[in-house]
Amino acid sequence: ETGVTQSPTHLIKTRGQQVTLRCSSQSGHNTVSWYQQALGQGPQFIFQYYREEENGRGNFPPRFSGLQFPNYSSELNVNALELDDSALYLCASSFPGTSSYFGPGTRLTVL
């Protein structure tokens, strides 16, 4: 059984650029959730995908978008990056009846 993996580990972008973060869910899990964790804060829910459909969204603007693929891996895309987007982005996978398993995160720095 493989755990949740995320890529890349670290990323540096400049304001206005676009970024794509990737997540591979734990084997057998069909739900992926994305969270943003700013420095000194708890993770904040961005959105969730279940069987390739968006299944709930937090208080984030439309420039945060996502995808889930048939193998249940997922991408988080952020357009028009702002300085405040600098954070650790966490992916979590789950399956009905299980709790969420988190990945190690991607550290995004926006300059």
Added chain:
Amino acid sequence: AQRVTQPEKLLSVFKGAPVELKCNYSYSGSPELFWYVQYSRQRLQLLLRHISRESIKGFTADLNKGETSFHLKKPFAQEEDSAMYYCALSNGADFGNEKLTFGTGTRLTIIP
């Protein structure tokens, strides 16, 4: 709006002493409550959840709906308990598809 409050950013406890990490929540409905833990250089992981009513690594948490609290307790602290602890909640109907609302976390340090 749902909210989780962890009033202590930092907590230091001597080894062998009791530990209590506070968590209060606001939620209009039937929430499910969780405690997540992050040890040094490890990923965030589930410690326990209310619905399971388990004791994990000696930790327990009781949901008090009257006080809207879900405090985490352990009678005798161990050095390996040093970590960052997050309280979280979700809609109780979303089992397996939780959309978690987290508190800001409490860093627990056990003093040898």
